[in-house]
Amino acid sequence: MEATAIDPRQLIREAFAAREMAYAPYSGYCVGAALLTADGRIYRGCNIESAAFSPSNCGERTAFFKAVSEGVREFKAIAVVGGHRDTPLDQLAYFAPCGVCRQVMTEFCKGSFQIIVAKSEIDYEIHTLSELLPLAFGPADVPLARD
Numbered sequence: 001m002e003a004t005a006i007d008p009r010q011l012i013r014e015a016f017a018a019r020e021m022a023y024a025p026y027s028g029y030c031v032g033a034a035l036l037t038a039d040g041r042i043y044r045g046c047n048i049e050s051a052a053f054s055p056s057n058c059g060e061r062t063a064f065f066k067a068v069s070e071g072v073r074e075f076k077a078i079a080v081v082g083g084h085r086d087t088p089l090d091q092l093a094y095f096a097p098c099g100v101c102r103q104v105m106t107e108f109c110k111g112s113f114q115i116i117v118a119k120s121e122i123d124y125e126i127h128t129l130s131e132l133l134p135l136a137f138g139p140a141d142v143p144l145a146r147d
């Protein structure tokens, strides 16, 4: 029994709205993410590039860091959309989170956490975190960090 239902279409819509805020003057690659919390809130994130490149941040991590910085640590799903700003919306490809973002997800989410990769509100795939990051190294692997 889930307290909060996951509505992929709503999350995808929010991810596209987040993508509008992407700051990608160097790559032109614009990413939007919408993170659903266990209690039903949605945090949006976009990628934020830097001229120095290394400080750049992915849309997924932006959403996670916004939520965690406000005290939220339980999540159910994230929708992710991305593509070059010049690519027509009807030609977007599925966009999966990078390895660094998958590792951040592992910090806060169970393997059943859902990752919705979408081309549109009606064209999407749902994967679990354990599918996208099998044999993950997580908090349980660091005994000193346990509560």
Ligand code: ZN
Residues within 6 Å of the ligand: 058, 059, 060, 061, 097, 098, 099, 100, 101, 102
């Ligand atoms: Zn990433």
